[in-house]
Structures are given as C-alpha cells and as structure tokens.
Amino acid sequence: MRLMEKAPAKINLALDVLYKRPDGYHEVEMVMTTVDLADRIEISEIETNEIKIISHNRFVPDDSRNLAYQAAILLKKRFNIQRGVSIEIEKNIPVAAGLAGGSSDAAAALRGLNRLWDLGLSLDELAELGGEIGSDVPFCVYGGTALARGRGEKIIQLPQPPKCWVILAKPTIGVSTADVYKKLNISKVEHPAIENMLSALDASSYSDVCSNLKNVLEYVTLETNPEVAHIKEQMKRFGADSVLMSGSGPTVFGLVEHESRVQRVYNGLRGFCDQVYAVRILGERNTLE
Known part of the structure; x- marks a missing residue:
C-alpha cells in the first residue's frame, strides 16, 4: 500500500x-x-x-x-x-x-x-x-x-486570511531557533497586538492583516543577519504590501494583493536571492479523508 x-x-x-x-x-x-x-x-x-x-x-x-x-x-x-x-x-x-x-x-x-x-x-x-x-x-x-x-x-x-499572494525569500544563511530565543530580551520587545490580527481575520480585512503583521523574534535575527534586513527592504521597494520575517527566520515573506504586482516583486528578489517563491495562501484546515 x-x-x-x-x-x-x-x-x-x-x-x-x-x-x-x-x-x-x-x-x-x-x-x-x-x-x-x-x-x-x-x-x-x-x-x-x-x-x-x-x-x-x-x-x-x-x-x-x-x-x-x-x-x-x-x-x-x-x-x-x-x-x-x-x-x-x-x-x-x-x-x-x-x-x-x-x-x-x-x-x-x-x-x-x-x-x-x-x-x-x-x-x-x-x-x-x-x-x-x-x-x-x-x-x-x-x-x-x-x-x-x-x-x-x-x-x-481561525478564519482564513483574505485571498492574496505570498512572496517568500530565503537567504543562504541558516538560523538556529534555540539561539534566537536565547538572545531574545522579552522585557525590551514591542509586543504585537494579537487581538488586532484576530479582528482583522474575523473581518476578512486585507489592509488590517497587513498593518498588524508583527514578529518579536525579528529584531534578534536582523541584528546578527543584515542580509535578512536587506531582503525586507528590497521586498518593500519592489512593491509588497506588507513584509515580515517568518518564525525565527531567516525567510522573509511579503503579502501582495494584486497579481499584476507579483512578478515584479518576484523578479526583483531573484536578482540577488536564489530561493524565492510566489505562492497563494491556503488557509484551509486539513481533513482525514
């Protein structure tokens, strides 16, 4: 079988x-x-x-x-x-x-x-x-x-996010999740308003999802890996609506609402980053069928 x-x-x-x-x-x-x-x-x-x-x-x-x-x-x-x-x-x-x-x-x-x-x-x-x-x-x-x-x-x-494109870009470096957590100073971080993201998903508001992207681990990884910060800056410059590092990194993702802009962001990043992907949000729960 x-x-x-x-x-x-x-x-x-x-x-x-x-x-x-x-x-x-x-x-x-x-x-x-x-x-x-x-x-x-x-x-x-x-x-x-x-x-x-x-x-x-x-x-x-x-x-x-x-x-x-x-x-x-x-x-x-x-x-x-x-x-x-x-x-x-x-x-x-x-x-x-x-x-x-x-x-x-x-x-x-x-x-x-x-x-x-x-x-x-x-x-x-x-x-x-x-x-x-x-x-x-x-x-x-x-x-x-x-x-x-x-x-x-x-x-x-939770409700699935509004339909959009996600551009993923991973630099060649690796990041240790354990090391990132060790360097995290919880007393100094600006905590995200999780309830605002929940409200954005409830309302299916793309603009509110974009404005509430936040990751407290990001500053730790950015401090020691300038290439991650560079990818963030370039992704914004090429036209992503909102940009964030995922997890402990080093992958950065950008949300793009309009398909007409996807290729521009993707091509711009491919100029200096090998691992770039343009995908859709799934957001649907698995089943056992």
Whole structure:
C-alpha cells in the first residue's frame, strides 16, 4: 500500500513571546497560516520492521533526527505496530527557514501512518501526539489558520486570511531557533497586538492583516543577519504590501494583493536571492479523508 500526503509550509502573521516557562520553553501566542508551498510525503509499507527515510536533499537527515522518523517511531511504540514503513520526502520547502518544513513533514507522516495502519485517530489525537515531537507539529497536523498558545501546542482555529499572494525569500544563511530565543530580551520587545490580527481575520480585512503583521523574534535575527534586513527592504521597494520575517527566520515573506504586482516583486528578489517563491495562501484546515 502506498499513500501520499501534502506537507504545506506555514508563515507567522503575528508572533509574540510572553515569558520563559519553568520547563525551559517559552510561552507564545502565534497566528499562523499555511501557504501553497509544500513537501510531498510518500508512505509505503516495506517487508522489514524498520523505518526508512528517503530524500534526495542532502540537508534532510535520514535517521532519528528527522521529525517524520520521530512521528513513525512514536506511533509504532504507542500502538505496538510491528510493521515497517518507507517515508519518501520530496523536499520543496527550504530547510531551516522558519517555515516549519520539518514539522509539517512530521504532521503529514502522522496523518498518513494513521491511514496506513488503520489507527482511527482523530486530528485532535494526532495533534496531541504531534506535541511530543515539536512545538509546531500540532498546528501542522491541523493546517489552515490558527492561534497557537502555550509552547505552540494549544490550537484555536481561525478564519482564513483574505485571498492574496505570498512572496517568500530565503537567504543562504541558516538560523538556529534555540539561539534566537536565547538572545531574545522579552522585557525590551514591542509586543504585537494579537487581538488586532484576530479582528482583522474575523473581518476578512486585507489592509488590517497587513498593518498588524508583527514578529518579536525579528529584531534578534536582523541584528546578527543584515542580509535578512536587506531582503525586507528590497521586498518593500519592489512593491509588497506588507513584509515580515517568518518564525525565527531567516525567510522573509511579503503579502501582495494584486497579481499584476507579483512578478515584479518576484523578479526583483531573484536578482540577488536564489530561493524565492510566489505562492497563494491556503488557509484551509486539513481533513482525514
């Protein structure tokens, strides 16, 4: 049996960090939505009782460091599955980009293996399991648009954003999420008004979504990575309506309402940045069908 799952990237429309918790994690509030840039996950049974990760991207680990591998081993242990599986990852989302590519792969593996092994788990149950793998995995299990609280595992579904284009640009550098959080001084950041973004989504107001894009992690990454700041400046100059860094970076995204302007922004960025994508917002929740 062979199954396919789509693993979309996410962007943060708003990201706030409230405080550091006693367990070492940070308490966050994040408004996230999925975009139409996705890895493709192919899951198939194999004769040997093992987990095989196959990818032609040299930056994708094929062992227990891979979050899709961790998803498979978690289900095997939790439900005493004595069958082997091959998980092939066609990597389209840039690695270490702030777009939750690895987390989305894990979420897709959870959904696919739930079908392959006929476990009968709901999205809520899969999301709870996903929280044991990583903070972004529960959101990626659901997909769509959501407010994430706690360390990211408490998910409240939101209306999808107004239809628009998203230009993504990732510089060649990598950014460590752990390092960004270590350098974050919560007492000095300007916190986003999360409730304003929620109101913008409720009203389906594109202009209000644009005016409330905010990420408290951005200043940390910009301080040490001037190329990220340069991409932001150029994206605005080429005509994006609003621009923000996603997650801990280094990917920058710009929202563009009118298709006539998309090619101009895309072409302008391609002049100095190799990894540039023009995609649509998805914003719709996954199903188990």
